[in-house]
Amino acid sequence: MLATYVTPNKLALIDKVLSERxxxxxxxxxxxxxxxxxxxxxxxxxxxxxxxxxxxxxxxxxxxxxxxxxxxxxxxxxxxxxxxxxxxxxxxxxxxxxxxxxxxxxxxxxxxxxxxxxxxxxxxxxxxxxxxxxxxxxxxxxxxxxxxxxxxxxxxxxxxxxxxxxxxxxxxxxxFSDIVWQLTEKEQEELKLEWFSRIVKRSDLHIKNYLKERSEKLEG
Structure with missing residues (x-):
C-alpha cells in the first residue's frame, strides 16, 4: 500500500538492496x-x-x-x-x-x-x-x-x-560460497514495509486511512 507513495527508482533500489541483505x-x-x-x-x-x-x-x-x-x-x-x-x-x-x-x-x-x-x-x-x-x-x-x-x-x-x-x-x-545467506522472502517483505514507513511522509496516516477503507469495504 505504501509502495504507491515511493518513486519507481527508489522501489527498484530497495528491491536490489534487499536481495543483497x-x-x-x-x-x-x-x-x-x-x-x-x-x-x-x-x-x-x-x-x-x-x-x-x-x-x-x-x-x-x-x-x-x-x-x-x-x-x-x-x-x-x-x-x-x-x-x-x-x-x-x-x-x-x-x-x-x-x-x-x-x-x-x-x-x-x-x-x-x-x-x-x-x-x-x-x-x-x-x-x-x-x-x-x-x-x-x-x-x-x-x-x-x-x-x-x-x-x-x-x-x-x-x-x-x-x-x-x-x-x-x-x-x-x-x-562465492554455496551457503544460503540471503534473507527469506518473508524477511524481505517485512523490511520493505518497515523501510517504506520510514521514508513515506505521514505513513502512519496513510496506513490508518487504508485500514479504515478496507474495514468499510468488508462491512459493506
Missing part, C-alpha cells in the same frame, strides 16, 4: 563509547549488507553521530540492550536462541586469522572497545576468537577499520 552475519558492539566509531561501524554494516547490529551497554551509553552515520540508521535493524552489568550476557543469550555462533575479535595473533574462520553457521562478530577490547565475560563466552593479520608496529586497527576489513572478507566469502 543478510542475517547470516551480524555485528555486536560491546560497550562502545566513542560515537564516531560506533556510527562508522553502523554505516559499514549497511554498506556491506549486514541487516542487524547489536549494541550492549555496560558502562557507557550508545550514541550515534549523524554526520558519520549518513542515514544508515534508517536501514539497519538496531538491537540495543539497556545499560546494566548483564547487558552482554543478555545479548549473547538472544544470539544463541537465534542459532548464532559468537566470534570475538582480538589483536592477538595467537588465535585464528579471519581468513581461517568457518562461516557455514550463522555468525555474530563481537567488537570490544579500542582501549580494553572485549570484556572478560565476552572473551570467556565467545565460541572462538579471531584476529585481522597486521604487518606493522601498531598493535591494533581502529575498531571501524577492523569492522570494515572483517566484513569485506566475510561477505566476499559468503557470496
Amino acid at each position: 543478510t542475517r547470516h552475519l551480524t555485528v555486536v558492539l560491546e560497550d562502545i563509547y566513542h560515537a564516531q566509531n560506533a556510527s562508522a561501524v553502523m554505516r559499514t554494516c549497511d554498506c556491506f549488507g549486514i541487516q542487524d547490529l547489536y549494541i550492549t551497554q555496560r558502562l557507557h551509553d550508545y550514541e550515534v553521530n549523524p554526520n558519520v552515520v549518513r542515514g544508515a540508521s534508517k536501514w539497519i535493524t538496531l538491537h540495543k540492550y539497556e545499560r546494566e552489568s548483564m547487558s552482554t550476557e543478555k545479548c549473547f543469550k538472544d544470539l544463541r536462541k537465534k542459532n548464532y555462533r559468537i566470534v570475538g575479535t582480538t589483536p592477538s595473533s595467537e588465535v585464528a586469522s579471519i581468513h581461517e574462520l568457518d562461516l557455514t553457521q550463522k555468525t555474530a562478530i563481537v567488537f570490544g572497545t579500542e582501549l580494553g577490547g572485549l570484556t572478560k565475560y565476552a572473551r570467556e563466552q565467545v565460541d572462538e576468537l579471531v584476529h585481522v593479520p597486521m604487518y606493522g608496529f601498531t598493535e591494533s586497527f581502529n575498531i571501524s577499520v577492523s569492522a570494515a576489513l572483517i566484513l569485506q572478507e566475510f561477505v566476499k566469502r559468503l557470496k
